Amino acid sequence: MTPATVTDSTAARMAKLPEGVPRDSIIVTRNLRRAYEMGSETVHALRGIDLTIRRNEFVAIMGPSGSGKSTLMNMIGCLDSPTEGQYWLNGHPVWELGDNELARIRNKEIGFVFQTFNLLPRATALQNVELPMVYAGMPSKRRREAAAGALDRVGLTDRMHHRPNELSGGQRQRVAIARALVNLPSILLADEPTGNLDSKTSAEILELFEHLFDEGQTIILVTHEHDIAEHARRQVHLLDGLIERDIATEKAT
Amino acid sequence: MLIFEIIKVAFSSIRANKLRAGLTMLGVIIGVSAVITVVALSSGARKAVEEQIEALGANLLSVSPGQSFMGGRASESRVSLTVEDAEALARDGRLIAAVVPEIQRSFPVEYAGQNASLNVVGTTSNYGAVRNVKITYGRMFSIGEDESRQRYAVLGAAVPTQFNVHPRAIISQTILIRGQPFEVIGVFEAKGSQGWSNPDEQVYIPLKTAQYRIFGSDRLRNVAVQIKEGASLDAGMVDIEGIMRREHKIRPGAENDFQIRNSQEFLATQQQTTEVFGVLLASIAAVSLLVGGIGIMNIMLVSVTERTREIGIRKALGATRANIMFQFLIESLVLCLAGGALGVALGWGASSVMSTNFGWNTLVSPTAVAVAFAFSALVGLFFGLWPAQRAASLNTIEALRYE
Numbered sequence A: 001m002t003p004a005t006v007t008d009s010t011a012a013r014m015a016k017l018p019e020g021v022p023r024d025s026i027i028v029t030r031n032l033r034r035a036y037e038m039g040s041e042t043v044h045a046l047r048g049i050d051l052t053i054r055r056n057e058f059v060a061i062m063g064p065s066g067s068g069k070s071t072l073m074n075m076i077g078c079l080d081s082p083t084e085g086q087y088w089l090n091g092h093p094v095w096e097l098g099d100n101e102l103a104r105i106r107n108k109e110i111g112f113v114f115q116t117f118n119l120l121p122r123a124t125a126l127q128n129v130e131l132p133m134v135y136a137g138m139p140s141k142r143r144r145e146a147a148a149g150a151l152d153r154v155g156l157t158d159r160m161h162h163r164p165n166e167l168s169g170g171q172r173q174r175v176a177i178a179r180a181l182v183n184l185p186s187i188l189l190a191d192e193p194t195g196n197l198d199s200k201t202s203a204e205i206l207e208l209f210e211h212l213f214d215e216g217q218t219i220i221l222v223t224h225e226h227d228i229a230e231h232a233r234r235q236v237h238l239l240d241g242l243i244e245r246d247i248a249t250e251k252a253t
Numbered sequence B: 001m002l003i004f005e006i007i008k009v010a011f012s013s014i015r016a017n018k019l020r021a022g023l024t025m026l027g028v029i030i031g032v033s034a035v036i037t038v039v040a041l042s043s044g045a046r047k048a049v050e051e052q053i054e055a056l057g058a059n060l061l062s063v064s065p066g067q068s069f070m071g072g073r074a075s076e077s078r079v080s081l082t083v084e085d086a087e088a089l090a091r092d093g094r095l096i097a098a099v100v101p102e103i104q105r106s107f108p109v110e111y112a113g114q115n116a117s118l119n120v121v122g123t124t125s126n127y128g129a130v131r132n133v134k135i136t137y138g139r140m141f142s143i144g145e146d147e148s149r150q151r152y153a154v155l156g157a158a159v160p161t162q163f164n165v166h167p168r169a170i171i172s173q174t175i176l177i178r179g180q181p182f183e184v185i186g187v188f189e190a191k192g193s194q195g196w197s198n199p200d201e202q203v204y205i206p207l208k209t210a211q212y213r214i215f216g217s218d219r220l221r222n223v224a225v226q227i228k229e230g231a232s233l234d235a236g237m238v239d240i241e242g243i244m245r246r247e248h249k250i251r252p253g254a255e256n257d258f259q260i261r262n263s264q265e266f267l268a269t270q271q272q273t274t275e276v277f278g279v280l281l282a283s284i285a286a287v288s289l290l291v292g293g294i295g296i297m298n299i300m301l302v303s304v305t306e307r308t309r310e311i312g313i314r315k316a317l318g319a320t321r322a323n324i325m326f327q328f329l330i331e332s333l334v335l336c337l338a339g340g341a342l343g344v345a346l347g348w349g350a351s352s353v354m355s356t357n358f359g360w361n362t363l364v365s366p367t368a369v370a371v372a373f374a375f376s377a378l379v380g381l382f383f384g385l386w387p388a389q390r391a392a393s394l395n396t397i398e399a400l401r402y403e
């Protein structure tokens, strides 16, 4: 295989995906493994994941605590690298990329929403949403417009100049979602996004995900709650670092 | 563009921790101002000595009476240095360009009813030219006026002030030296004290007038000898010594009964001592700047730890290692440069306070300012590098999880 770079055209990259994989696959993993060295012990968090996710899917990753959901999510989000195996994101062979290319992919291709929001405490909502565009090198005027637009999409126009500590949990998560969406990523990743929210706020956030999905956003959502997973169109169940079940579901009404 | 954004981020995090930033900068402020002050003091001292050397006149040696030695003991009376010796030097010295004999004693001087006890110096008409002293008002007496023992006087710059009269107004006036009337024909420019004597507070009269009308003696206090250009002062000394020994009939092996001094050399030695001290003090000051830099490194390391989570967030959103590194480097650089600028201002202020309040010679040179400033930038870069490196190489996931 010739060494790939992020500058290859999408079609050229897609042609290098493994045999039999649909050409509109955003995420393709083959035998993905991740082990942690804990002193003399080795913890196998992922033990060979083969997963394909196509454009416009809404996938819930489920499983009990410690089954490897977050580890998988971090791998998909290019925050962590596998001990073994292969992973293509939008045709980019992620396991072969260097630090700077990974930073670029995190910036352009991925929107990550965390359970703990991970907003900068000293920055306003608007400044937090501008951050990915800062590292994309976008001029400040366009940045501000785009950030305001993204906050409008999540219904926070009137809270733009508030700092995180002046916002409720639900509002903070909306800021985080706006920030994840602002660079128009190929995929939105959310690791237990409602884990720190009450049920009413959780419902509002999930409604927002539904809405984004209807607009064409590809979404992967990690949860261990069935009623949350039911918002997705596909459920991938993990157990002890392996895929236990992968089922298509109908949306509950 | 991204660079400006990152610089903004660095500034805003300094602003967010003003007190800490201020305390951190203090080390650099003290270091830089110490360097500036010490360098200003020692270059001021050097300049003062240089001016003294310049004021002495070029290529000058000074011959003065010594002791005669009897069996290893200094005898009671000083051996004389006479006008004849000076004439012999002027006549026979192969390497001698000019000879300025000086006869000198303190006498009562009176002007307009005011009395003062002043040093009266009898000397030749070439005194000003050889000693590098210019006339500001009036003129110097001539060779002819010296020969004909005219009662003319030229005053040191401080003398008119002592008699409460403007130097221009005292020209052509009469002063009384030892009760004898002298016409003031000139006033010298101010030269400043030269350690052992102050030429500004003296009255100069023609040598012959002094010898025959006032002092009644031909014993000289001192003969200034100007060595010809191109000849070394050492060779000049040998020349003078030979003539003087012949004139004083000193047998081979016997000690000289006169002294030949090289005042420039004396000052130059003093100069070197000053410089050694200057370098010593400046290096102590530089060490304090270094300590300030270590303070900055310390704070930056704390800051990196405190902001682990922030670093994780920035990396998760697409910041590269270089971006993070640059952010922290800029932060420490800004702290050091701001500290450096304040330190330069403080050092400058301290130097001018020293020269106005204590009369110390100081000279804040642009080079010293530039070097201190560049050094503080270097300190910022050097001591910022490790913390910045640590920040940049943090693992994203671990940084995000950091509480």
Ligand SMILES: Nc1ncnc2c1ncn2[C@@H]1O[C@H](COP(=O)(O)OP(=O)(O)O)[C@@H](O)[C@H]1O
Binding pocket: A036, A037, A038, A043, A044, A045, A063, A064, A065, A066, A067, A068, A069, A070, A071, A072
């Ligand atoms: N940084 C780490 N160091 C060591 N072990 C880890 C680390 N992160 C996760 N693990 C282990 O990997 C397994 C999977 O963890 P995780 O992916 O967080 O599970 P989940 O998100 O499904 O609860 C767990 O056994 C966990 O203890």
Ligand SMILES: [Mg+2]
Binding pocket: A069, A070, A071
């Ligand atoms: Mg988890």
